[in-house]
Amino acid sequence: xxxxxxxxxxxxxxxxxxxxxxxxxxxxxxxxxxxxxxxxxxxxxxxxxxxxxxxxxxxxxxxxxxxxxxxxxxxxxxxxxxxxxxxxxxxxxxxxxxxxxxxxxxxxxxxxxxxxxxxxxxxxxxxxxxxxxxxxxxxxxxxxxxxxxxxxxxxxxxxxxxxxxxxxxxxxxxxxxxxxxxxxxxxxxxxxxxxxxxxxxxxxxxxxxxxxxxxxxxxxxxxxxxxxxxxxxxxxxxxxxxxxxxxxxxxxxxxxxxxxxxxxxxxxxxxxxxxxxxxxxxxxxxxxxxxxxxxxxxxxxxxxxxxxxxxxxxxxxxxxxxxxxxxxxxxxxxxxxxxxxxxxxxxxxxxxxxxxxxxxxxxxxxxxxxxxxxxxxxxxxxxxxxxxxxxxxxxxxxxxxxxxxxxxxxxxxxxxxxxxxxxxxxxxxxxxxxxxxxxxxxxxxxxxxxxxxxxxxxxxxxxxxxxxxxxxxxxxxxxxxxxxxxxxxxxxxxxxxxxxxxxxxxxxxxxxxxxxxxxxxxxxxxxxxxxxxxxxxxxxxxxxxxxxxxxxxxxxxxxxxxxxxxxxxxxxxxxxxxxxxxxxxxxxxxxxxxxxxxxxxxxxxxxxxxxxxxxxx
Amino acid sequence: xxxxxxxxxxxxxxxxxxxxxxxxxxxxxxxxxxxxxxxxxxxxxxxxxxxxxxxxxxxxxxxxxxxxxxxxxxxxxxxxxxxxxxxxxxxxxxxxxxxxxxxxxxxxx
Amino acid sequence: xxxxxxxxxxxxxxxxxxxxxxxxxxxxxxxxxxxxxxxxxxxxxxxxxxxxxxxxxxxxxxxxxxxxxxxxxxxxxxxxxxxxxxxxxxxxxxxxxxxxxxxxxxxxxxxxxxxxxxxxxxxxxxxxxxxxxxxxxxxxxxxxxxxxxxxxxxxxxxxxxxxxxx
Numbered sequence: 001x002x003x004x005x006x007x008x009x010x011x012x013x014x015x016x017x018x019x020x021x022x023x024x025x026x027x028x029x030x031x032x033x034x035x036x037x038x039x040x041x042x043x044x045x046x047x048x049x050x051x052x053x054x055x056x057x058x059x060x061x062x063x064x065x066x067x068x069x070x071x072x073x074x075x076x077x078x079x080x081x082x083x084x085x086x087x088x089x090x091x092x093x094x095x096x097x098x099x100x101x102x103x104x105x106x107x108x109x110x111x112x113x114x115x116x117x118x119x120x121x122x123x124x125x126x127x128x129x130x131x132x133x134x135x136x137x138x139x140x141x142x143x144x145x146x147x148x149x150x151x152x153x154x155x156x157x158x159x160x161x162x163x164x165x166x167x168x169x170x171x172x173x174x175x176x177x178x179x180x181x182x183x184x185x186x187x188x189x190x191x192x193x194x195x196x197x198x199x200x201x202x203x204x205x206x207x208x209x210x211x212x213x214x215x216x217x218x219x220x221x222x223x224x225x226x227x228x229x230x231x232x233x234x235x236x237x238x239x240x241x242x243x244x245x246x247x248x249x250x251x252x253x254x255x256x257x258x259x260x261x262x263x264x265x266x267x268x269x270x271x272x273x274x275x276x277x278x279x280x281x282x283x284x285x286x287x288x289x290x291x292x293x294x295x296x297x298x299x300x301x302x303x304x305x306x307x308x309x310x311x312x313x314x315x316x317x318x319x320x321x322x323x324x325x326x327x328x329x330x331x332x333x334x335x336x337x338x339x340x341x342x343x344x345x346x347x348x349x350x351x352x353x354x355x356x357x358x359x360x361x362x363x364x365x366x367x368x369x370x371x372x373x374x375x376x377x378x379x380x381x382x383x384x385x386x387x388x389x390x391x392x393x394x395x396x397x398x399x400x401x402x403x404x405x406x407x408x409x410x411x412x413x414x415x416x417x418x419x420x421x422x423x424x425x426x427x428x429x430x431x432x433x434x435x436x437x438x439x440x441x442x443x444x445x446x447x448x449x450x451x452x453x454x455x456x457x458x459x460x461x462x463x464x465x466x467x468x469x470x471x472x473x474x475x476x477x478x479x480x481x482x483x484x485x486x487x488x489x490x491x492x493x494x495x496x497x498x499x500x501x502x503x504x505x506x507x508x509x510x511x512x513x514x515x516x517x518x519x520x521x522x523x524x525x526x527x528x529x530x531x532x533x534x535x536x537x538x539x540x541x542x543x544x545x546x547x548x549x550x551x552x553x554x555x556x557x558x559x560x561x562x563x564x565x566x567x568x569x570x571x572x573x574x575x576x577x578x579x580x581x582x583x584x585x586x587x588x589x590x591x592x593x594x595x596x597x598x599x600x601x602x603x604x605x606x607x608x609x610x611x612x613x614x615x616x617x
Numbered sequence: 618x619x620x621x622x623x624x625x626x627x628x629x630x631x632x633x634x635x636x637x638x639x640x641x642x643x644x645x646x647x648x649x650x651x652x653x654x655x656x657x658x659x660x661x662x663x664x665x666x667x668x669x670x671x672x673x674x675x676x677x678x679x680x681x682x683x684x685x686x687x688x689x690x691x692x693x694x695x696x697x698x699x700x701x702x703x704x705x706x707x708x709x710x711x712x713x714x715x716x717x718x719x720x721x722x723x724x725x726x
Numbered sequence: 727x728x729x730x731x732x733x734x735x736x737x738x739x740x741x742x743x744x745x746x747x748x749x750x751x752x753x754x755x756x757x758x759x760x761x762x763x764x765x766x767x768x769x770x771x772x773x774x775x776x777x778x779x780x781x782x783x784x785x786x787x788x789x790x791x792x793x794x795x796x797x798x799x800x801x802x803x804x805x806x807x808x809x810x811x812x813x814x815x816x817x818x819x820x821x822x823x824x825x826x827x828x829x830x831x832x833x834x835x836x837x838x839x840x841x842x843x844x845x846x847x848x849x850x851x852x853x854x855x856x857x858x859x860x861x862x863x864x865x866x867x868x869x870x871x872x873x874x875x876x877x878x879x880x881x882x883x884x885x886x887x888x889x890x891x892x
Contacts, residue, residue: 626729627843628728628729628732628845629838629840629843630843631840631842632732632736633732635834636739636769638830639740640740641830642826642827643743643746643747645823645826646747646819647747649823650747651806652806653752653806655756655798655801656746659746659759662790663743663746663759666762669782670766670769673770676775676849677774677844678838682856682857683864685778686857686861686864689857689861690865690872692781692782692785694872695786696786696789696879697875699790699793699794700793700882700883701882703793703883704882704886706797707801707886708887710801716801
């Protein structure tokens, strides 16, 4: 017994301590509790992984029984296999670095203890999700991270836009969770259990479905949940708005961990998806389309965090593409490297925001000399995401693209174009922020961030550069039989070239010819405006879905059902009681003779009843 | 039945009971239709008498003395009740100044 | 003999009862009630209840009714004025009464066979001795309780009508 339950328990303890006592405690106390518990959790992860190496089989630990109903028995079961190990390292390690960074970033914010309490709670739920050995415990973690996402997006609770964004995130997630719940019920009905081992064992024995069957249904419903949590088409709309939250939140939840939960879940259910090719294909389609689609939007945005948000959506699309092309290991490998460079991008953006107090790329510029550490670390992240050879992003992305080519060539080509766009928009941001002349207001004096913020940046930069040398996909290969790594040098060269072209174009547009971007945008007119406004997807959703639901709720459900029917029934009962009482009151007329008459009526009634029942004898 | 009876030797028991019923009904009539408190009270006494007759009649039929004992108790209770009831009527008269039953209606509504 | 006596006194009793209900002046009602009680006492005698008949005359007619008469005279009761009464009592009362009578008759006819006859002298165990024995042996407890009851009534009557002369 490795006491796996300790891994999520430490952050939970941190949440309770900071939540209950943090308000009146000193900042040092809050820091110690928050960082300390996450650190303890990560140390325990390392200890467990060291003890269990080489982790050829899964290590299951059953704790208390949660639900017992008839034949169904669901417990708080935790399991560690190689996939779990990768996720634990990502969540624990990157989480720890971001917590440390947040001490510096949130230093002047109100509600300091509340922030760290929520962050710790998030770590608890995310670790539960990752360690889960059955669907229900995973769902608990799934819902929990959604809750924490809501709490943290709306952290600046006096800002209307923040709370609205929090609502949006939660509600859109809910739609996905609806699909997830249906899937869980179907799994329970079909297989009689929610344990991963049991279910996947049974699935392995079933034939591969060539058309729409129960397995495909389950897989598609799970996919719906995944698109909600991982911000893919059609449920991605909450992620850009989620940038209202503090930057460490964006880094941790909306880049490295929560949004990857969907990817993890699909990878975990690989057996299921392999037996439902229709669903697996859908995964690939959704992945590549989302990747392309959001990359186009990312090229036009001016808010640095929004650029990176669309980038996250796009990169997760790559992961889905990898999963859908049966390269599950490659997808997880990209999850691994993406966690490093995307978290670094966000934390670096946070550092820039901390330096100049704003987020708009148009008012930045020339920060290269003012904030050097931020610049160099962000540069490392950018080359990683652009797929420059031998960075982490290079290895993982290329593996996905090669698998895509083996699956359907057009997906490869679209992916290559997207890779080019990725490099373009990332370096656009870099060039606009760090090169050229400073375009911001006079009174702002950009300065470098304190070490508590820059040290995590450096750590992540190192990981972004060398993280690819941990060949995660090869390590995970035993878990996903049937996927062989592809080798095709020509395709690799093509994708690298696309990345370099992207960087070059960005340089041309934003350093060499600064005014060129705006004139091209003006020339493209309508097309540019369409992309800049995110294809008006939010507006369409609002008109079609949101408005009708709100109107329907207001007119039908509120006015008719709630006020009319339910309130009417309850009030009606009250009114009826009053009415009956009013009639009965007339009996108390104060008139003795009417009382006498009533007595007589009663006596007569009793007499007749007795007589009819045969008398007393 | 009437021919058989021959108003000499014996009387059917049911006639006693019918008489009692008639007297009882008369008492109820007085109770319902009269407005003077004391008259109402006297109707109640009439009812009690009718019931006494029933008790005695059944005591005859069953051959036991229990019915008569019970009639005795009814009489005692009627006496006590008359005492207290008349005291109440006196008090009501002192407070309301009237013996009309319809005027004793402070409990109305 | 029994039959004649019965008919006569039964008719008398009914007649007195009707008059109790019908008369305007309360004092008339009281006197007619005394008459009804007397007739009933004769009927009790026929049924073999000697002691009860005597008690009826002495206690009921002689004491209770006298009390009634005293109170009527004390209150200077006046003849009833015809006035509107309870509508419900008037409209419902007569049918209800007839219904009551019908029900009672029905019960009586159901329960009492024709063969049950009453003869004067057929019941001999209604003497004072018999009643006394039953009272003090079988029904001793109720007897004692009724004596307390009478005491309570006495006290109650005094308390109710006590007028403080300040």
